[in-house]
Amino acid sequence: MDNKFYITTPIYYPSDKLHIGHTYCTVATDVLARYHRLRGEDVMFLTGTDEHGQKIEDKAREAGVTPKEFVDRIVEGPQGVLDLWKLMNISNDRFIRTTDGYHMSSVQKIFKKMYENGDIYKGTYKGKYCKPCESFWTESQLVDGKCPDCGREVQDAEEEAYFFRLSKYADRVRDLLVSTDFLQPRSRVNEMVKNFIDPGLEDLCVSRTSFTWGIPVDFDPGHVVYVWVDALSNYITALGYLNDEKDGYDRYWPADVHVVGKEIVRFHSIIWPAMLMSLDLPLPKHVFGHGWLLLDGSKMAKSKGNVVDPYILARQFGVDALRFFLMRTFPFGSDGNFANELLIQTINTDLANDLGNLVSRTTAMVNKFFGGNLPAGCGVSDEDKALLEKLHSGDGPVVSVSGGAPDVELLAMASGLRSLYEDAMAQFAPHKALEEIFKVIQRANKYIDENAPWALAKDMAFNGPRLAHVLYNLLETARICAVLLTPFMPESMVKLFAQIGAPESAQTWDSTVWGVLSDTAAVTKGENLFPRVDMDKALEELEAAKEAALKAAQGTTIEVEPQLEEKVDFDTFCKSDFRVVKVKACDAVKKSAKLLRFTLDDGTGTDRQILSGIHKWYEPEDLIGKTLVAIVNLPPRKMMGLESNGMLISAIHTENGEECLHLIMVDDAIPAGAKLC
Numbered sequence: 001m002d003n004k005f006y007i008t009t010p011i012y013y014p015s016d017k018l019h020i021g022h023t024y025c026t027v028a029t030d031v032l033a034r035y036h037r038l039r040g041e042d043v044m045f046l047t048g049t050d051e052h053g054q055k056i057e058d059k060a061r062e063a064g065v066t067p068k069e070f071v072d073r074i075v076e077g078p079q080g081v082l083d084l085w086k087l088m089n090i091s092n093d094r095f096i097r098t099t100d101g102y103h104m105s106s107v108q109k110i111f112k113k114m115y116e117n118g119d120i121y122k123g124t125y126k127g128k129y130c131k132p133c134e135s136f137w138t139e140s141q142l143v144d145g146k147c148p149d150c151g152r153e154v155q156d157a158e159e160e161a162y163f164f165r166l167s168k169y170a171d172r173v174r175d176l177l178v179s180t181d182f183l184q185p186r187s188r189v190n191e192m193v194k195n196f197i198d199p200g201l202e203d204l205c206v207s208r209t210s211f212t213w214g215i216p217v218d219f220d221p222g223h224v225v226y227v228w229v230d231a232l233s234n235y236i237t238a239l240g241y242l243n244d245e246k247d248g249y250d251r252y253w254p255a256d257v258h259v260v261g262k263e264i265v266r267f268h269s270i271i272w273p274a275m276l277m278s279l280d281l282p283l284p285k286h287v288f289g290h291g292w293l294l295l296d297g298s299k300m301a302k303s304k305g306n307v308v309d310p311y312i313l314a315r316q317f318g319v320d321a322l323r324f325f326l327m328r329t330f331p332f333g334s335d336g337n338f339a340n341e342l343l344i345q346t347i348n349t350d351l352a353n354d355l356g357n358l359v360s361r362t363t364a365m366v367n368k369f370f371g372g373n374l375p376a377g378c379g380v381s382d383e384d385k386a387l388l389e390k391l392h393s394g395d396g397p398v399v400s401v402s403g404g405a406p407d408v409e410l411l412a413m414a415s416g417l418r419s420l421y422e423d424a425m426a427q428f429a430p431h432k433a434l435e436e437i438f439k440v441i442q443r444a445n446k447y448i449d450e451n452a453p454w455a456l457a458k459d460m461a462f463n464g465p466r467l468a469h470v471l472y473n474l475l476e477t478a479r480i481c482a483v484l485l486t487p488f489m490p491e492s493m494v495k496l497f498a499q500i501g502a503p504e505s506a507q508t509w510d511s512t513v514w515g516v517l518s519d520t521a522a523v524t525k526g527e528n529l530f531p532r533v534d535m536d537k538a539l540e541e542l543e544a545a546k547e548a549a550l551k552a553a554q555g556t557t558i559e560v561e562p563q564l565e566e567k568v569d570f571d572t573f574c575k576s577d578f579r580v581v582k583v584k585a586c587d588a589v590k591k592s593a594k595l596l597r598f599t600l601d602d603g604t605g606t607d608r609q610i611l612s613g614i615h616k617w618y619e620p621e622d623l624i625g626k627t628l629v630a631i632v633n634l635p636p637r638k639m640m641g642l643e644s645n646g647m648l649i650s651a652i653h654t655e656n657g658e659e660c661l662h663l664i665m666v667d668d669a670i671p672a673g674a675k676l677c
C-alpha cells in the first residue's frame, strides 16, 4: 500500500491580512492532513504564500515600501500569515514563499523547458484584464462586460507576451475531467467543461512586461512570468523539482489532493494539468474545490470590507471551538453563510451540551461512585464479545442498529463509527465525518438517561457491576469519538484523553475499535472542556473587539491643542502659585457624574479641598496617596454646593476624536507644599 499522502492548500496572496475565509480553507486541509497522519501515513502538508504580481507591486508603492518589504510584513509580521497558522494550530510540514530563491530559479527552468519543447511562444496579447484578480478574460467569458470572478471593471490590454499552448491540451484535459475522479466534487466538472473547455480553450498569456514584480524570464529580459505559472509551480518546486534546496519530489509527487477555493478551480483543473502534461510529469490525483464563506450573502473578501477576523473569534471562543465550527457547520464543497450566532449555537449545542456533557457526566459519576477507578472486569463482557463478533463478521461496515437494547445500539454505533468516518474523509467530507461522530455522542447521552446510573448507585451491592459496566461503555464511547475528533480539535482531545484515563496507545487509529480502554483506567474530573457561551454577552464582546481592531487598524490619530500666540509677561506668570499636593481622600460628589472631591495635604498643615471634573477618567479610590500638582491661589469657587480652593493640573489631548485626560503626577519623594518654579 502506498503509505504517503501529499496535500496542499492554495498559496495565499499576502496583499492584506488573512480573514476567516482563508482560515476555513487551511483548517480543512489541516484536518485532512492530521487525519492521514493519524492513520499512520507519511504526510507532506504544504502551504505558503503567492507573493508576486501587479497587485502587490501597487500596494507596496501605496505603502511607500519595496514589494519585498511589503510581503515580509504580511507574511512574517504580527498577525501575519505565519502567525495566524500558528494560532490556528496548522500542522504544515513546509511553507513556501514564491519569493524564495529556489522557487524562483525552478520556475525559470520550468518556463524554459516549456519554451524549448515548443509549448511556449511569443505573441501579442490583446484582451481584457482584471487587475484585482490578475486574470485575463476573453470577451465571451465576461459577465455583463465585467470580470466573471469579482464583477469589477476589466481593462483592454495589449502587449508583447509569451503564450502557453493551452489549446493543444484541451482534449486531454477534457477527458481528465469527464472520465476520471480528478476534480471533486463532481458538480464542478460540468462548470469547467461548459464554461471554459467547450467554448474553446485559448492559449494562455504567461508573461508580462507591464510590471516588474515577478520572476524574470531569464532568456528575455523585460518579461516576468505571469503569476499563475509562478504560483501553480509551487506544488513541485517545494518538493525540489529542478532545484537542490528541497527534496521529496520522488517520494511525494503526484499530490494526493490540492484543496482550493471554487474560484481557482479553473486554474487547478485546466491550466495546472496542462502545464504538467507539457512538462511530461504525472498529474495530481485530485483537486478539491471547496465553497466560500459568505457574509450577508456575498463572498467574504477584504476588498469588499466584509471580513471576519479569526484572531477575535479564536480569542473569544478558543482555537479548537473555531476549527470545529468551521468544519461542522458548512458542508465542504458548498458555500456557507457565516454568522456569530451560528458559531455560538454550534459551540453550545455540540460542544457544551453533547460532547462536554457526556464527558463531564461520565467522569463525575466514575469519581462519585467508584472514586475514579472502575473495578477490574467491568469492561467488555462475554455478551459484548459475541455481539462484536457478529457485527464484524460481515465484510461491509457495521451498520447502526436501532430499536435494540441500549448496550447493543451503543456498541454497534461506536464500533461501526470508524468505517463511516473513513468513508466521509475519503470523500473529502469532514462535515459528514463529524455528523457521524455526533450521532454516536447523542446516542451515548441517551444511554445515560436510559440506564439512570444515579438510580443504580442506590443499591451498589446489587447493581454495582452493572453500574460499572454502563460507565465503562460510556468512557469507551467517548474515547473512540475523541480519537476521531483529534484531527479537528487536537488540543482539547489531549485534555479529554487525560480526563478519561486513555493512554497514548488508546489514542491511535488502530485503537478505534471497541474495548481498548483498560477497565481500571484512572479517571479524573478535569476542567470543563467546552464551557457554555452566553450568547448576548459574547455578541456584545465581539462587537466591541471588532471596533477596537478597526480603530487600531485605522491607526491612532492624536491631536493636541495649538499653542497660544499671545504672550504673557514673566511677572504675571510668576503670580500663579503651583504646589505639590498629596491626595489624602477622594470621593465622587453626589448627584454629579463628573466631579471628584479631593482632600489634599498642601504642606500648610490644613487640609485643602479641590473639586475636579475628572470622574470620566479616574476612579476616586485609585487616586488616594498620589502626588499631584495644583494651582493654589485661584479664588474659591462653588460647585454643587461645595467649595473648591484651586485646580489640579492635568494634560489633555484627543485620540481618535475622543478627549483624554491625565492628571500630572510627580515623584512621591517631593514633599507636599513644594513650590513649582
Ligand code: ME8
Binding pocket: 009, 010, 011, 012, 013, 014, 020, 021, 022, 024, 025, 050, 231, 232, 234, 259, 260, 261, 262, 263, 264, 291, 292, 293, 294, 299, 300, 301
Ligand atoms: O487565490 N471563503 O490566493 P487568495 C472560503 N494566490 N475560502 C476563501 C474565501 C472565503 N470567503 N476567501 C478566500 C489565491 N478564500 C492564489 C492561489 S494557488 C497556486 C494560488 C480562499 O489569497 C480562496 O478560495 O486570494 C483560495 O482557495 C484561498 O483562500 C487563497 O486565496
